[in-house]
Amino acid sequence: MSFYLPQLFQLIARSQLTSLSGAAQKNYFNILEKIVRKVLEDHYNPRLVKELLQDLSSTLHSLTIHVGRCVLVGNVNIWLCRLETIVKWQQELNNMQIPKQMYTGLSFNDLPLYMQNKILCKLSDACDIINLGQATPTLHVLSENRTLWKKLCQFHFSDKPFCRNLGLTRADNVDWKLMYFTLQKHYPMKEQYGDTLHFCKHCSILFWKDFGHPCTANDPDSCLMPISPQHFIDLFKF
Secondary structure (H helix, E strand, O other): OOOHHHHHHHHHHHHOHHHOOHHHHHHHHHHHHHHHHHHHHHOOOHHHHHHHHHHHHHHHHHHHHHOOOOOOOOOHHHHHHHHHHHHHHHHHHHOOOOOOOOOOOOOHHHOOHHHHHHHHHOOOOHHHHHHHHOOOHHHHHHHOOHHHHHHHHHHHHOOOOOOOOHHHOOOOOOOHHHHHHHHHOOOOOOOOOOOOEEEEOOOOEEEEOOOOOOOOOOOHHHHEEEEOHHHHHHOOOO
């Protein structure tokens, strides 16, 4: 499952639910159920879906209980039932047991330290780095490396205003981990997805990058424009 879809659904949960038609709302929850079932089946990245369900639960509580009247399409009892379903999904994800994998060959801990460090440097999600650092004392030391957090700051924030000199900073006393979480409060992180939607300006169609499409342009690559989840939502605004 691409990270794109949970991110798209999270944006809808935060601000777009009231603009969905009844049919769109029904499709939203049908697809969401498939996402949850997929995560429960293959245990792939449950954290993203947990965050999505938390945002959706908070939004629905506000709209159906605290607003004073329902601003969503359909009977309020339907949405209260959906809230109960979300709580059930959250409980299932929290109780999910990831089976221990049995390997007889080379393990991650058997790799040389420089290779383990290179792998950590390829991660772009701070939560993944912190969680991996809790696995062993050695990984904890590697996960606290200043250079690792400096690269993470450069990756996510070097193109932002007032942050363009991050790569030039050579001071030895900078706490780059603290710097990362400080910047995170003020700037959005760079988006990364397993697969992304693209728009072909020549053919005027949307398609997944990994699947491509039979473009008739002389230079198809020059016609492509990546579509972020927020941009995808904006396409439907009039």
